[in-house]
Amino acid sequence: MTHFVDRILAAFGALFGAAGLVALSAGAHVDSGGNYTTAGWMLMVHAGPVVFLGTAAPFSTFWRRLVLLFMIAGTVIFAGDVSYRTYAGESLFPMAAPTGGTLLILAWIALAFVLLLGSSEQRR
Secondary structure, three states, rough: OOOOOHHHHHHHHHHHHHHHHHHHHHHHOOOOOOHHHHHHHHHHHHHHHHHHHHHOOOOOOHHHHHHHHHHHHHHHHHHHHHHHHHOOOOOOOHHHHHHHHHHHHHHHHHHHHHHHHHHHHHHH
């Protein structure tokens, strides 16, 4: 049974999928610069892994949630900054997109380590 917190975190993946489709549509019809398309792909690429990590990942709750939080925060910051810059002409905060990208890189690296090394909860 999936814990309520995990279902909430997994729901971010579904929302990323919906927002990604909206951003990709805006990129195709509104934004000639391609920023909405970039944001859309960032959302789409991370939608599935976030749903998986929230519902079915086979490793410890602590590490799974840590990877999830980094992945959610990185996706929101990166895609949000790229979209906001296109819409409003300014950044969310200085170095927002690189910060979001760095969080995503760290999330994927942490996921690789957790999958390779396992956890004490898995070994029991």
